[in-house]
Amino acid sequence: MEPVVFAAERFGFHAPFFEVLTDGLIHKTYKVTANNRSAILQQVNTNVFKDLDAVTSNYQLIYKHLERSGKLRIPGMLKTVDQQLTWVDKENSCWRAFEFMANTYTETLPASPEKIFSAAKCYGEFTAALNELDAQHLKPTIPGFHDLANRYHQLQAAVLHASHERLNKSRLLLEKIRQRTVLVDFYNGLKSNPDFRLRAMHHDTKLSNILFDKASGQAVCPIDLDTVMPGYFFSDVGDMIRSMVSSQDENAPADSVSVNSEIYRAIISGYEAGIGSTFTSAEQENIHRSGMMMLYMQAIRFLADYLSNDVYYKINYPEQNFERALNQLTLLEKLDAFVSASSKA
Numbered sequence: 001m002e003p004v005v006f007a008a009e010r011f012g013f014h015a016p017f018f019e020v021l022t023d024g025l026i027h028k029t030y031k032v033t034a035n036n037r038s039a040i041l042q043q044v045n046t047n048v049f050k051d052l053d054a055v056t057s058n059y060q061l062i063y064k065h066l067e068r069s070g071k072l073r074i075p076g077m078l079k080t081v082d083q084q085l086t087w088v089d090k091e092n093s094c095w096r097a098f099e100f101m102a103n104t105y106t107e108t109l110p111a112s113p114e115k116i117f118s119a120a121k122c123y124g125e126f127t128a129a130l131n132e133l134d135a136q137h138l139k140p141t142i143p144g145f146h147d148l149a150n151r152y153h154q155l156q157a158a159v160l161h162a163s164h165e166r167l168n169k170s171r172l173l174l175e176k177i178r179q180r181t182v183l184v185d186f187y188n189g190l191k192s193n194p195d196f197r198l199r200a201m202h203h204d205t206k207l208s209n210i211l212f213d214k215a216s217g218q219a220v221c222p223i224d225l226d227t228v229m230p231g232y233f234f235s236d237v238g239d240m241i242r243s244m245v246s247s248q249d250e251n252a253p254a255d256s257v258s259v260n261s262e263i264y265r266a267i268i269s270g271y272e273a274g275i276g277s278t279f280t281s282a283e284q285e286n287i288h289r290s291g292m293m294m295l296y297m298q299a300i301r302f303l304a305d306y307l308s309n310d311v312y313y314k315i316n317y318p319e320q321n322f323e324r325a326l327n328q329l330t331l332l333e334k335l336d337a338f339v340s341a342s343s344k345a
């Protein structure tokens, strides 16, 4: 029997029908159905999320906070037959299950500006709904996750241990990254500036992490909350720009990336509509920096993984992490040009 079938049994789904859902780069996700009941079952990557209890307790905290606020409902976690929220199988894989939200679906790129606006508004509402939750009560599920100085440092460390071949191939990208360390300085500055709040950020705001309602076509709620932890304003709006402003994601060839101005405006205005008055003026003034911050960080992360022989992100061919880094840096250059031109207009 497949491991997913054993796991489904533990969560009370006997002899289930199962589908593999489009998996991200980290976990394996399934939809299981038995006796007309469905659930989302996930095999959690515990190499990435080493403290699964922290992930689970954050989820419960967020769930209850949102439930009390009455503003947004996210899928509840399901319990095993012996009332546990997670289960470890005999191969030592960790499993958990979520309620399947009926009549919802996920969107893929390219999507219309209306869809993107709705997704961005939903992420903004999520930030706003968590505004009253003391971010310090959330555990950092991946320490230093969107800490740009930490990511830059990890890249330097990867350079020291890289093979000659991979290092040589990366020289131009490393130079381009070095030329933009002003973004790292900006990050270091905002950490000690009280005008930028420490917030509960989602940190993985791609389009496919939003559930849409089948009837209305409108966004319902964000999912994939493993990386909700303390962070700063640029992460959520920035990761939307990073992952949605071009018509395809980071796996597309670098020469195909472009900035879609209508999508860019839909992200900014959607997020602003959702977050309302909870943004500080310093955060608002720097909103157009956020996409660049996230593209820069993601390029650094992909290149560091390439130089470390692909230990983190799933790859389908040997040079994929290099190509992803090139894609993100190319988009960063195009976004920089677009933002500068728009600010002069």
Ligand code: GN1
Pocket: 024, 025, 026, 027, 048, 203, 204, 224, 227, 250, 298
């Ligand atoms: C990973 O697997 P997925 O799609 O949820 C990563 C994000 C990256 C993203 C790039 C925990 O997210 O930070 O932005 O890949 N998540 C983790 O596609 O590292």
Ligand code: MG
Pocket: 024, 026, 204, 224
């Ligand atoms: Mg994720």
